[in-house]
Amino acid sequence: MSMKIYNTLTRQKEEFVPLEPGKVKMYVCGPTVYNLIHIGNARPMIVFDTVRRYMEHKGLEVNYVSNFTDVDDKIIKKAIEEGVDVETISKRYIEECKKDMAAMNVKPATTHPLATEEICGMLDMIGTLIEKGHAYVAADGTVYFRTRSFKEYGKLSHKNLDDLQGGNRSLLVSGEDQKEDALDFVLWKPKKEGEPYWESPWCEGRPGWHIECSVMSRKYLGEEIDIHAGGEDLVFPHHENEIAQSEAANGKTFARYWMHNAFLNIDNRKMSKSLGNFFTVRDISEKYDLQVLRFFMLSAHYRSPLNFSDQLMEAAKNGYERIVTSVDNLKFLMSNAPDAEMTEAERALAAEAEGFVGRFDEAMDDDFNTADALSVIFELVKFINTNVGEGSTKAFLHALKEELVALSDICGLIVDKKEEMLDSDIEALIAERQAARKEKNFARADEIRDELLKKGILLEDTREGVKWKRA
Numbered sequence: 404m405s406m407k408i409y410n411t412l413t414r415q416k417e418e419f420v421p422l423e424p425g426k427v428k429m430y431v432c433g434p435t436v437y438n439l440i441h442i443g444n445a446r447p448m449i450v451f452d453t454v455r456r457y458m459e460h461k462g463l464e465v466n467y468v469s470n471f472t473d474v475d476d477k478i479i480k481k482a483i484e485e486g487v488d489v490e491t492i493s494k495r496y497i498e499e500c501k502k503d504m505a506a507m508n509v510k511p512a513t514t515h516p517l518a519t520e521e522i523c524g525m526l527d528m529i530g531t532l533i534e535k536g537h538a539y540v541a542a543d544g545t546v547y548f549r550t551r552s553f554k555e556y557g558k559l560s561h562k563n564l565d566d567l568q569g570g571n572r573s574l575l576v577s578g579e580d581q582k583e584d585a586l587d588f589v590l591w592k593p594k595k596e597g598e599p600y601w602e603s604p605w606c607e608g609r610p611g612w613h614i615e616c617s618v619m620s621r622k623y624l625g626e627e628i629d630i631h632a633g634g635e636d637l638v639f640p641h642h643e644n645e646i647a648q649s650e651a652a653n654g655k656t657f658a659r660y661w662m663h664n665a666f667l668n669i670d671n672r673k674m675s676k677s678l679g680n681f682f683t684v685r686d687i688s689e690k691y692d693l694q695v696l697r698f699f700m701l702s703a704h705y706r707s708p709l710n711f712s713d714q715l716m717e718a719a720k721n722g723y724e725r726i727v728t729s730v731d732n733l734k735f736l737m738s739n740a741p742d743a744e745m746t747e748a749e750r751a752l753a754a755e756a757e758g759f760v761g762r763f764d765e766a767m768d769d770d771f772n773t774a775d776a777l778s779v780i781f782e783l784v785k786f787i788n789t790n791v792g793e794g795s796t797k798a799f800l801h802a803l804k805e806e807l808v809a810l811s812d813i814c815g816l817i818v819d820k821k822e823e824m825l826d827s828d829i830e831a832l833i834a835e836r837q838a839a840r841k842e843k844n845f846a847r848a849d850e851i852r853d854e855l856l857k858k859g860i861l862l863e864d865t866r867e868g869v870k871w872k873r874a
């Protein structure tokens with residue numbers, strides 16, 4: 404069966420056909436880095452990492468790009484509050500975000516571009532849009548996109564331009580009174596006192612939010628890509644504006660499939676700091692292994708709203724532990740099992756067990772139905788628990804364990820817990836990391852930190868040196 408994806412653009416499930424056979428170009432809008440990521444941000448990270456893993460399991464090569472928005476009003480505000488520069492804030496929270504990603508077993512993207520490092524490309528695309536008449540410079544130097552010049556505006560969010568004009572007063576943002584039309588949006592804006600800024604042909608200033616994704620996607624993946632993804636709040640205006648910018652500048656279809664995850668709520672209410680129901684991923688890690696959070700996120704279809712509660716997290720914990728226990732049991736049985744070949748009966752059972760892989764794939768092929776895919780894993784656990792025992796051969800136990808671990812791994816769930824690391828091994832790795840840093844081999848230093856994180860060891864760089872703890 405072929406893979407089907409629900410495309411927000413067409414509002415239907417479509418067969419996935421990549422632009423280039425065997426390869427997938429995928430862009431996922433990443434977080435704005437001014438704080439630790441919250442569990443809402445974790446949903447797209449986990450969901451689209453699972454999409455990527457499944458595609459890789461199907462033999463596709465995925466070029467996965469996810470940005471960090473590292474200049475924005477919220478980051479500037481935080482920098483002012485702390486009396487530090489914007490880069491200090493963004494660098495700090497990118498580091499912290501990467502730690503959370505590793506602990507949730509979210510693979511690093513092929514490329515994680517930063518908005519501040521792509522200004523040149525933004526100036527270039529804005530220049531093209533002005534040249535083509537899709538953008539204009541206002542008297543104060545602000546560059547606006549001329550929304551009505553892009554005839555297909557609204558095709559993603561299924562909004563009609565005239566309804567938008569009439570119904571949305573919030574489009575008339577203060578300070579943007581030099582627009583030709585209330586629907587126009589900012590591509591470049593003049594600097595304000597104390598803000599970071601870059602030279603440009605129009606004014607010293609900084610980019611609007613939407614332009615970075617159009618530019619980074621083109622630079623790292625090309626003018627046409629397969630999948631563009633993010634949370635459903637990004638459909639309008641962010642993704643609608645990205646389409647307008649990219650398609651007006653490049654004259655080509657921007658992305659073929661648009662995927663959006665539904666929101667995560669807490670106790671059936673919108674997550675918000677002011678309501679006091681707001682959790683960072685780090686908060687959750689104090690109470691649960693983040694694999695439990697991952698399991699929880701995958702227990703619902705990504706397009707269904709997901710409610711977070713203690714009760715559901717406890718259920719996720721039990722579910723996850725059931726798989727881990729089954730793997731532990733297989734390992735225990737293997738340590739005492741005879742080294743013989745599989746018996747006739749075992750061979751038949753092993754063949755039957757392979758059927759679970761087909762059913763798992765069927766669920767995932769249907770727009771990544773992870774809820775059903777997890778059910779198949781549970782059926783496999785049940786099958787294993789009823790069919791293995793002290794008389795089972797090592798070969799049989801091994802085959803079942805490999806299958807259970809492989810399916811869990813496609814979901815990014817680590818169920819084959821390695822033996823706990825000894826303190827001396829941890830300290831040896833920390834020393835190696837320090838040495839790598841001294842030699843400016845940051846890639847190796849990061850690799851060691853991630854390796855330790857995967858084993859549940861958190862590192863903290865303090866003035867007194869590196870401290871570590873078990874998560």
Ligand code: AMP
Pocket residue numbers: 432433434435436442443444445446447633634635636637664665666667668674
């Ligand atoms: P932001 O940093 O606000 O740009 O968000 C980064 C990503 O997290 C975007 O894809 C958002 O759509 C997504 N996101 C933010 N809040 C939630 C939430 N409560 N549930 C699901 N996704 C969210």
Ligand code: ZN
Pocket residue numbers: 432433616641645
């Ligand atoms: Zn984006």
